Amino acid sequence: MTIQINSAFKLFRQKFLIEQLIIPTRYKHRIKFENDLQKIRNIGISAHIDSGKTTLTERILYYCGRIDSMHEVRGKDNIGAKMDSMELERQRGITIQSAATYVNWHGSNINIIDTPGHVDFTVEVERSLRVLDGAILVLCGVGGVQSQTLNDRTGANPKRVMEQIRKSIGFNAAFMNLPIGLEGNLSGIVDLIEQKSVYFDGQNGEQIRYDSIPSDMVVEAKEKRQELIESISNVDDYIGELYLEERMPTNDELIVKNFALIQNAQDNDQSQQPPTEEEIEKIEMNPERDGKNIFVGLAFKLDATKFGQLTYMRVYQGRIRRGDYMYNSRTKKKVKVSRLVRMNANEMEDIDEALAGDICALFGIDCASGDSFVTDRNSNLSMESIYVPEPVISMSIKTTSKDSMDQFSKAIQRFTKEDPTFRCHWNNDCKEMIVSGMGELHLEIYGQRMEREYNCPVILGKPKVAFRETLLRPVKFNYLHKRQSGGAGQYGCVIGVLEPLPMEQNTKNLFSDETSGPNVPRWFVPAIRKGFDEMCEKGPLIGHRICGVKFRLQDGKHHVVDSNDIAFQLAAHGAMKQAFETGRWMVLEPIMHVEVSAPAEYQGELIGLITRRNGLLQSTNEMDNYFIANSEVPLNDMFGFATELRTLTQGKGEYTMEYSRYSPARNDVQQNLMDKYQQELNEQQQQQTNKMSKKN
Missing domain, CATH: 3.30.230.10 (Ribosomal Protein S5; domain 2)
Known part of the structure; x- marks a missing residue:
C-alpha cells in the first residue's frame, strides 16, 4: 500500500513566492537567503487566451539575459516567441503545450512554466500547476476578468480590472504601482512602496530612470498606497498591529510583507502553510525511518523527442545526480538516470544534478504522467496523483492513405502517452477508429500534427458527444x-x-x-x-x-x-x-459552462442565442459597453455555436466553454439517440444476415 503525501504546493494555498522576480533591482541587497533551497522558485504564468502569458515570458527572458532580442507571438519576422517552439503554435499564435524555462536573477534560480490559455488543453495547465509554488495571473487591461480578449483594442482600465479581481475572483488584491498614462501614452509607473516614478527609456525599456511622482498623481498615489497597506494588514499580524496603532510601516517592512496577499485568497491561516520544501511534513509507512535524504520526484509531463521520451520532473526532496538509480513508486521498477537536462523551451542544457525545488527533465525513463520516483526501494512514499479530466468530445478518424497506417500508429502511440486527455480506440460496432478529447480544437490540433510531424494526413469525422447511461x-x-x-x-x-x-x-x-x-x-x-x-x-x-x-x-x-x-x-x-x-435507465449528457461576451448592443441576440441552444442563463453583467452572459448549455447543442455567434455580432462576439457536469438528457434527445441506436443495430443485423445468406 502506498501512502499519499498531502503536498503543500497546491497553487492557491501557497504563498506568492516570486519576490526575486518582480522586486526591482534596487531592492536586491535587502533580501537575505538562509540557504540555497530558498533561492529556488517555481512559478507559472496563467491567463486566458491572448491575455499576454507568452509575451510576458518573452520579456522576462530578455531582461534576465536568456535571449538576445524580443519577438512577438504573431510577429511579422516569422520567428515568434521563444516559448512557442512548435510550428503550429507560431502559425496560430496560441500556446498548445506548456513549456519550461529558467532564469537567474541576482542569485535566485527561477523555473518558469508558460501554460496554454485554451480550455481544450486543460491537462497542460493542470499538471503544470501541480508542481508550482505560485503563479503570475495575467489579466487583460481591457477585458479584465472575462471570457476573452480582442486583440489591438483600446480602453485599458486597470482600476476596473482591480475591482473585478476583488469581486469576481475574491482575491485580496492591491496595486503595487500605478501606470503613468494608458495604452500608447504609457510612459512609466509610480512605485507605491518607494513613492517614486520609474521611467523605462531606450528601445526596449532597458534604461531605468527615477523621478518624483507627477503632480497630478500625488493624491491618487497616496490613496492607493494606503489601500496596499490595508490589504497587507488583513493577512499579516505585524502590519495589522501597526495599522491599528495608526503607525506607518517602513518601506522595508512592506517589501517583505506584501507577498502574503495571495495567500488570503484561499486560506487566512498562515500558520498552516509551510513556505519551503524543508518545512513540509512527509508521511511514510515507517515513521521511524529518517527519510530526509531520500530522493522524491514527480513526473508531471511527458514529451517524445528524437532522443527518446523526455520526462519532466519536479524534485520535492533530496537530490538526483546523473548516473543515479531510482525506483518508480507505482511499478517498483529500477531505472537509471542516464541523462539529466534543464529545459529552455525546446532547448536543453545538460546538468549533473537537480536539487529539491528544481524542475528538470530526464531521458530514457519509462513511466506515466503522475508517477512518483524515489531512491529507496523500500520506501512506500508517493506524491498525490495528477487530476486528469475525462474527454467530452469524440470524432472518427481515418488516414487518407492505407500506406500511412504505420505512421498513424506511431503518432497515436506518442500522443496518447503524452496527453492523457487524448484517447483513441477502435469501435467494433461502427468499424471506425474513434479519438476523444477536450474539444474540437484539441482534436483538430492533433490531426494537423499527424500530418506535419508524421506525414500522415487524416480525416476527422463529425464530432460525437460522450453521452453516458445510468440507472434511475x-x-x-x-x-x-x-x-x-x-x-x-x-x-x-x-x-x-x-x-x-x-x-x-x-x-x-x-x-x-x-x-x-x-x-x-x-x-x-x-x-x-x-x-x-x-x-x-x-x-x-x-x-x-x-x-x-x-x-x-x-x-x-x-x-x-x-x-x-x-x-x-x-x-x-x-x-x-x-x-x-x-x-429503469436514462441517458446523461455533458453540460458545459459557457461564457459569452460582445458589445452591449447585441445583448438581445446573445440571450436569444443561448435560449435557442437550450441553455440555462445563470448571470449577466454589463461593463464599459460590453455585455457578458454566463450560462450552462448541453454540449450536444453547442456545435456551430461559434459561427452563429460571430454572424449575429458581426464578428465582435467571443465565448469560452468548459466542462461542468453530467446531467439527464432531455426526453426528445434521449428518444432520438435510442431510435438512432436501434437503427444501427438493425442495420448490423441485416448485414450479418446477408453474409450468412452468401455463405449458404
Whole structure:
C-alpha cells in the first residue's frame, strides 16, 4: 500500500513566492537567503487566451539575459516567441503545450512554466500547476476578468480590472504601482512602496530612470498606497498591529510583507502553510525511518523527442545526480538516470544534478504522467496523483492513405502517452477508429500534427458527444451461470443490488463486496468485478458507457469443482443483463459552462442565442459597453455555436466553454439517440444476415 503525501504546493494555498522576480533591482541587497533551497522558485504564468502569458515570458527572458532580442507571438519576422517552439503554435499564435524555462536573477534560480490559455488543453495547465509554488495571473487591461480578449483594442482600465479581481475572483488584491498614462501614452509607473516614478527609456525599456511622482498623481498615489497597506494588514499580524496603532510601516517592512496577499485568497491561516520544501511534513509507512535524504520526484509531463521520451520532473526532496538509480513508486521498477537536462523551451542544457525545488527533465525513463520516483526501494512514499479530466468530445478518424497506417500508429502511440486527455480506440460496432478529447480544437490540433510531424494526413469525422447511461432506481439481481458439457463445467451465482449513485458521483462506478461466509470465495470476487466493468462499457439504451452505478455483491453460490474465474465473470455479465431488462435507465449528457461576451448592443441576440441552444442563463453583467452572459448549455447543442455567434455580432462576439457536469438528457434527445441506436443495430443485423445468406 502506498501512502499519499498531502503536498503543500497546491497553487492557491501557497504563498506568492516570486519576490526575486518582480522586486526591482534596487531592492536586491535587502533580501537575505538562509540557504540555497530558498533561492529556488517555481512559478507559472496563467491567463486566458491572448491575455499576454507568452509575451510576458518573452520579456522576462530578455531582461534576465536568456535571449538576445524580443519577438512577438504573431510577429511579422516569422520567428515568434521563444516559448512557442512548435510550428503550429507560431502559425496560430496560441500556446498548445506548456513549456519550461529558467532564469537567474541576482542569485535566485527561477523555473518558469508558460501554460496554454485554451480550455481544450486543460491537462497542460493542470499538471503544470501541480508542481508550482505560485503563479503570475495575467489579466487583460481591457477585458479584465472575462471570457476573452480582442486583440489591438483600446480602453485599458486597470482600476476596473482591480475591482473585478476583488469581486469576481475574491482575491485580496492591491496595486503595487500605478501606470503613468494608458495604452500608447504609457510612459512609466509610480512605485507605491518607494513613492517614486520609474521611467523605462531606450528601445526596449532597458534604461531605468527615477523621478518624483507627477503632480497630478500625488493624491491618487497616496490613496492607493494606503489601500496596499490595508490589504497587507488583513493577512499579516505585524502590519495589522501597526495599522491599528495608526503607525506607518517602513518601506522595508512592506517589501517583505506584501507577498502574503495571495495567500488570503484561499486560506487566512498562515500558520498552516509551510513556505519551503524543508518545512513540509512527509508521511511514510515507517515513521521511524529518517527519510530526509531520500530522493522524491514527480513526473508531471511527458514529451517524445528524437532522443527518446523526455520526462519532466519536479524534485520535492533530496537530490538526483546523473548516473543515479531510482525506483518508480507505482511499478517498483529500477531505472537509471542516464541523462539529466534543464529545459529552455525546446532547448536543453545538460546538468549533473537537480536539487529539491528544481524542475528538470530526464531521458530514457519509462513511466506515466503522475508517477512518483524515489531512491529507496523500500520506501512506500508517493506524491498525490495528477487530476486528469475525462474527454467530452469524440470524432472518427481515418488516414487518407492505407500506406500511412504505420505512421498513424506511431503518432497515436506518442500522443496518447503524452496527453492523457487524448484517447483513441477502435469501435467494433461502427468499424471506425474513434479519438476523444477536450474539444474540437484539441482534436483538430492533433490531426494537423499527424500530418506535419508524421506525414500522415487524416480525416476527422463529425464530432460525437460522450453521452453516458445510468440507472434511475435500485434493481435486484440473482443470476446463476451454469454450464455442463462433459468434463469440468462452469458454475457461478451472484446475488445483490445494482443502485444509482448520487448525481455528484454520476461519472464513476463503484463495486462493493458485502458477502460474508463461504458462499462466494474471496478469490472469485475480482472476476465478478471484472465482469461488471466489462458490461459497463456498453449500456442498454444507446450503447454508450454506463456510469453512476454501484454493484453491491451481497451473496452467491459456488461449486467445489466447477466454479472458476470465468464462471463468476460470466455470472456478473448475466446479472448486469438482468438489470438492463428490469431496471429503469436514462441517458446523461455533458453540460458545459459557457461564457459569452460582445458589445452591449447585441445583448438581445446573445440571450436569444443561448435560449435557442437550450441553455440555462445563470448571470449577466454589463461593463464599459460590453455585455457578458454566463450560462450552462448541453454540449450536444453547442456545435456551430461559434459561427452563429460571430454572424449575429458581426464578428465582435467571443465565448469560452468548459466542462461542468453530467446531467439527464432531455426526453426528445434521449428518444432520438435510442431510435438512432436501434437503427444501427438493425442495420448490423441485416448485414450479418446477408453474409450468412452468401455463405449458404
